[in-house]
Amino acid sequence: MEPVKPENMEKRPDFFITVKPRFADTDANAHVYFSNYLTYFDMALFEYFKTVGCSFDWFVENGMNLYYAEALTRFKDSAVFGDTLHVHTKISSFGNTSFTNDFFIFDKTTDRFLNSGHTVSVVINSTTGKPVPVPGEFKNAVIKFEKNETR
Numbered sequence: 001m002e003p004v005k006p007e008n009m010e011k012r013p014d015f016f017i018t019v020k021p022r023f024a025d026t027d028a029n030a031h032v033y034f035s036n037y038l039t040y041f042d043m044a045l046f047e048y049f050k051t052v053g054c055s056f057d058w059f060v061e062n063g064m065n066l067y068y069a070e071a072l073t074r075f076k077d078s079a080v081f082g083d084t085l086h087v088h089t090k091i092s093s094f095g096n097t098s099f100t101n102d103f104f105i106f107d108k109t110t111d112r113f114l115n116s117g118h119t120v121s122v123v124i125n126s127t128t129g130k131p132v133p134v135p136g137e138f139k140n141a142v143i144k145f146e147k148n149e150t151r
Contacts, residue, residue, distance in 0.1 A: 012088045012104050012106070013088040013089055013090035013102065013104065014088075014090075014148075015044075015048055015051060015088065015089055015090060015145075016044070016086045016087055016088040016089070017043060017044045017047045017086075017087050018084060018085065018086060018087075018108065019040050019043065019084075019085045019086075019087055020082075020083070020084050020085070021036070021079055021080070021081055021082075021083060021085065022081070023081045025081070026080065026081050030080055030081070031078035031079065031080055032078060032079040032080065032081075032083075034073070034075070037073050037075075037105065037115050037117065038071055038073060038117075038119075040085065040087045040103075040105065041071075041073070041087065041089070041101070041103045041117060041119060042119075043087065044087040044088070044089040044103060045089055045101050045103075045119070045121075048089050048090070048091075048101075051145070052138075052141045052142050052144075052145040053141045053145075054135075054137065054138045054141050054142075058138075059123070059138075060126070062135065063125060063126050063127065064123050064124060064125060064126055064132065064135070065123075065124045065125075065126050066121045066122070066123060066124065067121070067122045067124050068119050068120065068121060068122075069098060069120045069121070069122045070118075070119060070120040071117070071118075071119045071120075072117050072118055072119075073103075073115060073116070073117035074115065074116050074117060075114070075115055076113050076114055076115060076116070077112055077113065077114045077115075078114065079105070079107065079114055083107055083108075083109075084107070084108040084109060085105055085106070085107060085108060085114070086105070086106045086107075086108050087103060087104075087105050088103065088104040088105070088106070089101055089102065089103050089104075090102055090146060091142050091146070092118070094134055094139055094142075095134070096133055096134070097122055097123055097131035097132060097133055097134060098120050098121060098122045098123070098131075098134070099120070099121055099123075099134055099139075099142075100118055100119070100120050100121075101118060101119045101120075101121065102116070102117075102118050103115075103116060103117045103118065103119075104116045123135070
């Protein structure tokens with residue numbers, strides 16, 4: 001599965017977080033090191049969970065954990081120390097035990113598109129370590145949020 005490219009999007013996801021890359025996030029070329037974009041994806045996803053009403057703690061309290069089964073990122077341009085980034089995210093699809101999260105990163109000041117990607121999260125029973133169905137409460141909260149019923 002390939003991430004949606006911004007030029008093919010009717011609009012980027014409404015939900016975003018703001019990230020300011022640290023100097024430590026950069027490489028010898030003074031660009032944000034490639035793996036840090038996955039960290040930014042992770043930060044955005046966990047804030048998204050809180051916003052829809054099912055934080056990561058909610059999963060843990062209900063005997064579940066989340067494992068990433070897949071992560072993909074595509075680079076269009078690079079960010080540097082001092083940039084301010086908007087990391088947009090949404091859950092784009094649900095499987096039986098998994099869901100796909102799409103991400104799009106833009107420079108806040110110039111609106112320059114930097115990166116897109118996705119992760120696939122699998123819901124795991126904390127005791128058995130085996131996949132379990134995506135909770136209906138979580139799925140419904142996401143659907144409601146994405147239909148703008150909670151905003």
